Amino acid sequence: MAIDRYVQIVNLFKEMKIDLSIEDLATISKEVKADKKSLDFTIAVLNHLQKLKQNRIITTLQKFSRIPVIKRLDTFDFSFQTSINKDVIERLATLGFVHKKENVLFISNPGMGKSHLAVALGEECIEHGIKTNFFKMRDLIDKLKKAKEVGKYTKVMSSLRKASCLIIDEVGYRHLNEEETEIFFDIVDDRYETGSIILTTNYPLSSWNDIFYNPMSTKVIIDKLLHHSVVIKMEGENSYRVRDRLKK
DSSP states (O other): OOOOHHHHHHHHHHHTTOOOOHHHHHHHHHHTTOOHHHHHHHHHHHHHHHHHHHHHHHHHHHHHHTOSSOOOGGGSOTTTOTTSOHHHHHHHTTTHHHHTTOEEEEEESTTSSHHHHHHHHHHHHHHTTOOEEEEEHHHHHHHHHHHHHTTOHHHHHHHHTTOSEEEEEEETSSOOOHHHHHHHHHHHHHHTTTSEEEEEESSOGGGGGGTSSOHHHHHHHHHHHHHTEEEEEEOOSOOHHHHHHHHO
16 A cells, blocks of 8 residues: 555654654645655655764764774675574674663684674664774773773763674683773673674683683683673684685
C-alpha cells in the first residue's frame, strides 16, 4: 500500500526536527495549488536533505570514534576463520547488544581477525547513528593516567560515557600495575549495565591474573564483563597476516 504523500512529507519534516501538521501542509498545498508532481518534488528534496544530514552525522561519529582503519563485516573471510558462527556475528550486527547494554568479548590467538570484527561492529554502530569510541588498551590506560595527573580523571571518564559502544582492543598486550588495574576496573565498573564494551584479547579469561595486578580485581572485572555478554572464542593457529604475506 502506497504511503500518502502528505504523510511522507510530514514524517520527513519530523525526522529533520521540524513540526508541521498534515492539516497545515494540506492548507499550504491548496493555497499554492500543488499537484502530484509538486508533492513528489518536495519529497525528493526532503529525502536528499535527510541523506545529507545522515552523512554529516556519520562523518562526525566517525571522527569521534577514533577508529584508525575502517573494517567491514562484508570483507571478513569467514571461510578462513571457520571456528566462528557467522549467524552469531550477523545477530550482533543488528546491534541489539548495544541497546541491551551488553558486552562482546573476542578471544583468540593473534591474527585471527578479532580486531577486524570488533571494528566492523563499531562501524555498524556508527552507520546507525550510535556513538562509538575505539582505543587500544594501552592508549586508554595512558589517557586516563595523564588525566589523573592533571586532575581531569572524572572529566575524561565522563567523556567516555558519551559513547554507547566502547571498543577496547588488545587487552593483555601490557601487564598492568596496581594503578593501571584500578583504572581498568573503573572503566568496566562505570559501564556496567550502562553501556556496551567490545573487547579483544589474546588471553583466555583463565589467564587474566597474568594481566592485572591482583586476583580480586581480576575476578570482579571478569564478573562484570561476563554478566551481560557474548563471548566469541576463535580457534586456530593460522594468522590472517601470515596468510596474506605468503600470498605475496
